[in-house]
Amino acid sequence: MTTAIDGEQMIDASSQRVWEAMNDPKILMACVPGCHSFEKIGENLFEAAITIKFGPIKADFSGLITVSNINAPKSYTISGEAAGSIAGFASGSADVVLYDGETPDQTRLVYTASADLGGKIAQLGKWVVGSTSRKLAQKFFERFNDQIKLQNATSS
Structure with missing residues (x-):
C-alpha cells in the first residue's frame, strides 16, 4: 500500500x-x-530504529536510510527501507527542498514523500495508514522547527 504526503514548513x-x-x-x-x-x-x-503505532498495531522497525540527489545547500532525497518483524515492512522516500523565506532568517522547507507498507500494517487500510503517516510527518517537522529554535537560543 502506497501513501503520498506533501507539505511545507516555515x-x-x-x-x-x-x-x-x-x-x-x-x-x-x-x-x-x-x-x-x-x-x-x-x-x-x-x-535507524523506531517504534511506530499504526492504529492498534505497535511495531518496531529497523533499517537503512540513504541521502541522495544532494544539491547542497538546497535539496536532497532521503529514502529508506525497514523491516518490522511480524508487523510488516516499510519503504519510502522524501524529496526535501529549501527556499528562501521573506527574510534572510527564514526558510521555507517543502517536502514530497511516499511510503510503501506491507504486511499486517497494510491490512489496517489506507485511511489509518495515511492518517498516521501524515501525523508522523507533521510531528517530525514540528520537532525539527523546535530543534532549530533551540539551536538559535543556545547560539545567541
Whole structure:
C-alpha cells in the first residue's frame, strides 16, 4: 500500500542553518517520532530504529536510510527501507527542498514523500495508514522547527 504526503514548513532560521540541521544525525533522531537510534554508518548512509503505532498495531522497525540527489545547500532525497518483524515492512522516500523565506532568517522547507507498507500494517487500510503517516510527518517537522529554535537560543 502506497501513501503520498506533501507539505511545507516555515522555519525561523537561515537556509544554511536548516541545511546543517537536516544533515545532523542527533537532530534527526530527536525529530523522528519513536526513534531509538539514528547512526551514521557511511557516506550519506544511516541506520535507524523506531517504534511506530499504526492504529492498534505497535511495531518496531529497523533499517537503512540513504541521502541522495544532494544539491547542497538546497535539496536532497532521503529514502529508506525497514523491516518490522511480524508487523510488516516499510519503504519510502522524501524529496526535501529549501527556499528562501521573506527574510534572510527564514526558510521555507517543502517536502514530497511516499511510503510503501506491507504486511499486517497494510491490512489496517489506507485511511489509518495515511492518517498516521501524515501525523508522523507533521510531528517530525514540528520537532525539527523546535530543534532549530533551540539551536538559535543556545547560539545567541
